[in-house]
Amino acid sequence: MEQIGGVVFRQTRTVVKTTQNHRDAAAHQAEMEQIKAERQIEREDRLARIEAAIDQFLRKVENAVGRKRARIRARQQQREARIEALQAKANQAETENRRRQRYRIAALRHDYVEKTGQD
Numbered sequence: 001m002e003q004i005g006g007v008v009f010r011q012t013r014t015v016v017k018t019t020q021n022h023r024d025a026a027a028h029q030a031e032m033e034q035i036k037a038e039r040q041i042e043r044e045d046r047l048a049r050i051e052a053a054i055d056q057f058l059r060k061v062e063n064a065v066g067r068k069r070a071r072i073r074a075r076q077q078q079r080e081a082r083i084e085a086l087q088a089k090a091n092q093a094e095t096e097n098r099r100r101q102r103y104r105i106a107a108l109r110h111d112y113v114e115k116t117g118q119d
Contacts, residue, residue: 083108 083105090101 079108079112 086101086105090098090105
């Protein structure tokens with residue numbers, strides 16, 4: 001090498017191995033950091049999918065609750081209409097019939113209170 005004008009650097013084998021080991025360690029460390037970054041991105045994607053699923057489930061629950069409330073209101077309106085109809089009949093009926101009609105009205109109201117716990 002010296003004959004053709006080149007420069008020769010000589011190092012002991014342990015220095016070369018140590019240098020190579022440091023380079024390998026640095027490469028492994030960089031790879032590990034890249035894997036950790038990818039894992040964090042995956043976690044965020046997974047969390048976003050889970051949160052989307054939770055939001056969708058909550059919408060379903062809210063819709064189900066809304067339908068249930070609508071059915072309860074409809075039943076309540078039917079019951080009130082029935083009571084009003086019976087009340088109108090009771091007002092027109094004779095005394096015996098009036099007593100029976102009032103009894104039926106009271107029974108309907110009692111059933112409602114027992115089922116719902118409301119007045």
